[in-house]
Amino acid sequence: MNQSEWDKLEESEMKYQAVFTYNANAIFILDQFGKITEVNPATLTITGFSSHFLLNKKITEIVHQNSIKSVQAGMTKVWNGHSVTIDIELNHHHLKEVIVHVTMVPLKIGEIVNGAIIFAQNITEDFKTKRIALEDELTGLPNRRYLIETLESAITEAKRANEKLAVMLIDLDRFKLVNDAIGSLFGDRALRLIAERLKSSLNEQEVVTRVGGDEFVILIPQLKSEMEAKSKASRLLERLKKPLIIEEYEFTLTGSIGISIFPNNGEDCETIIKSADAAIYRAKSNGSDSFELYKREMRFQLNEKFQIENDLRKALERGEFSLYFQPQFDARSQRYCGEEVLVRWNHPDEGLISPGKFISIAEETGLINTIGEWVLREACFQKKKWIDNGFPAVPVSVNLSTKQFLKRSIVEIVSDILQASELPPHLLELEVTESITIDIQRTSDSLKRLQSLGVQISLDDFGTGYSSLQYVSQLPIQELKIDQSFVRNIGNGKHNEGIISMIINLAHFLKISVIAEGVETKEQLDYLVGLKCDKVQGYYFSKPLSVVDFERLINNW
Known part of the structure; x- marks a missing residue:
């Protein structure tokens, strides 16, 4: 190698060291076993850990338990020669919440992967701001905005994979009665307890959101059959009607569930939700503690309901009510x-x-x-x-x-x-x-x-x-x-x-x-x-x- 080539190599090394040392993002260098061999100064700032603590740790050892499965799945793809981009949560020396946008890249010698580089951009503040916008303040569940974004993505994925998904609209029977009877503070506590019950009844892929008042929506991706949706609804109703105990009050709330399925009952977000709304109207008209799967004729009944509601508001002014008497x-x-x-x-x-x-x-x-x-x-x-x-x-x-x-x-x-x-x-x-x-x-x-x-x-x-x-x-x-x-x-x-x-x-x-x-x-x-x-x-x-x-x-x- 002549002097000119040595000079170019030295210049390249200097540029790499500058990028590595002064980069505002955390950089982890991993060996072929997934252990950390090198970190840049920004990594120490973002995680709060020393380089002595980080070196020779597996990357999964410094990832928050909520993100371990995502990182493991991502690293599997990296070892197979692919780049991966995901958002994860890292552990922090002072137990702070640290959310990072991660790009994982394979390091290759020829065609053989013998390590990886992980670039991690700190997005904690942006994530918190977005989470506030997408989170229901009372229950901590995702809100309507999150539901729409997630459902649109789920529909796109279901179309690509030729899969079905289900949307369940849940409305609590008699909740307004409880709220009026024992007060809104107790009502709020009841909603939080119900939210926990619903959340604990779902698997990792399923999502529960609170869309307002006493209404919740559950998204079930990768649905195998209508029977699976019906079984899930039946189990949810059983969980809902277990007694709630709040201080000296013990009472029971039941639920009504309307189910719509993609692509059977609609091929876009708005139609799927409207179909679930029509189904829950039928469920509530049948009495409390029941569920209904959407059928075509239900849309007409829902439209009829809205028409009746509009006309009902004018009926008193127009003198359309009359009294009947039964002896x-x-x-x-x-x-x-x-x-x-x-x-x-x-x-x-x-x-x-x-x-x-x-x-x-x-x-x-x-x-x-x-x-x-x-x-x-x-x-x-x-x-x-x-x-x-x-x-x-x-x-x-x-x-x-x-x-x-x-x-x-x-x-x-x-x-x-x-x-x-x-x-x-x-x-x-x-x-x-x-x-x-x-x-x-x-x-x-x-x-x-x-x-x-x-x-x-x-x-x-x-x-x-x-x-x-x-x-x-x-x-x-x-x-x-x-x-x-x-x-x-x-x-x-x-x-x-x-x-x-x-x-x-x-x-x-x-x-x-x-x-x-x-x-x-x-x-x-x-x-x-x-x-x-x-x-x-x-x-x-x-x-x-x-x-x-x-x-x-x-x-x-």
């Missing part, structure tokens, strides 16, 4: 003894819409408070008018939704309506459901305050809700209403009949009267009379009637 009778004498108020929606295009189609939407949107207050006011004024016109002075029964009941101003609202209508308080019966027992102390206090006005309290749909039988003795109620699902099955087996008998005996032991709804046959009536049920209502006597038809019925009874 109640003494079970033994069959004497008229009261009536239940029901609301009907006279839609300008669709005609008469039953509560089954719009009440759940009203509850979701919060419109139930406005509609419920209108029903209560109209019912009291109508009842006072009937009494003034000589109709029997029997109670009118009005349903209070759980949202209505949990309003702190509910007692004042009822009091104001009674005063305005001049209806004697003992002629108003308020029906509440078992779900109000989520906070038994607050429920009991509110019921006592309502009773102090002179109104009667009835516990509706008894036996179908979430409360314990012990709560019945703690609540100041005058009546239990047996749900029609039990009455309908009289004669079809001892199970339902046993429940009815138990409810009646329990109520009478507590000196509470019992009314059974949904009575449609003489056989059902005779059975209830035999059990000494106090009152009945149902199609056997009369369907719900408009004001005019109800007046005609009572006049002819």
Whole structure:
């Protein structure tokens, strides 16, 4: 080698040493065994370790445990002669979080790889900023923005690999009720516990995000079949409904899950999420604690829901609601003894819409408070008018939704309506459901305050809700209403009949009267009379009637 060649080699070595020594990025030189043989000064600054500590360590020994698998997979590719770029977390001497953007390059002599160079750029601050933008502040889970970015990447990969993926939209049933009943601080803690349950139920490839309120989305890549998605949903529902214990409160939350699958139910991010949304609407309409896989007809039902919601907001202003009344009778004498108020929606295009189609939407949107207050006011004024016109002075029964009941101003609202209508308080019966027992102390206090006005309290749909039988003795109620699902099955087996008998005996032991709804046959009536049920209502006597038809019925009874 002549002098000129030596000079060029020396110049090249000087340039390499300058790049190595003064580079702001960490540089690790590895031998053929993956051990660190050399590091530059920036490595010491970024990791906080000395060169004495780092040398002869395997690269995996200074990588945070969260990143070890990624580094191992990357090094496998490097030993096969390929370059790899990934983001990983390094250990730090002072236990700081250090995120680096790493490029791993094979060192070759000829075609043989006998070492590697790793360049590591410190991106910790950028990573923290991005993480804040992509993280849900309450639960620490990734947020909606992260979901969209990840789902778009997952769809691209699934197209390339000819694979399927699933998106599961999860909505917690009754969460708003819990939040209203025991306060938002407890609600936040419940959401964090639910987030942990969901996260611990997934494998490394699956991602759970919180997209707002009590809604979570799970992404399942490399899906093998629809059955795998259904099995996963079923297991998640089981995990969700295990009791939550927060200080002195113990309660249960269930979930509804809508599932959509790529490419079956859409080929882009927006369509896949919309399909899951349509599926969860079907799941919720079927009742709590269930899941549904998207089907084509569900999109129409979701569009119908949005249309109903929009029209519902205008219905009160336009006077489209009307009251219907179903008479109640003494079970033994069959004497008229009261009536239940029901609301009907006279839609300008669709005609008469039953509560089954719009009440759940009203509850979701919060419109139930406005509609419920209108029903209560109209019912009291109508009842006072009937009494003034000589109709029997029997109670009118009005349903209070759980949202209505949990309003702190509910007692004042009822009091104001009674005063305005001049209806004697003992002629108003308020029906509440078992779900109000989520906070038994607050429920009991509110019921006592309502009773102090002179109104009667009835516990509706008894036996179908979430409360314990012990709560019945703690609540100041005058009546239990047996749900029609039990009455309908009289004669079809001892199970339902046993429940009815138990409810009646329990109520009478507590000196509470019992009314059974949904009575449609003489056989059902005779059975209830035999059990000494106090009152009945149902199609056997009369369907719900408009004001005019109800007046005609009572006049002819």
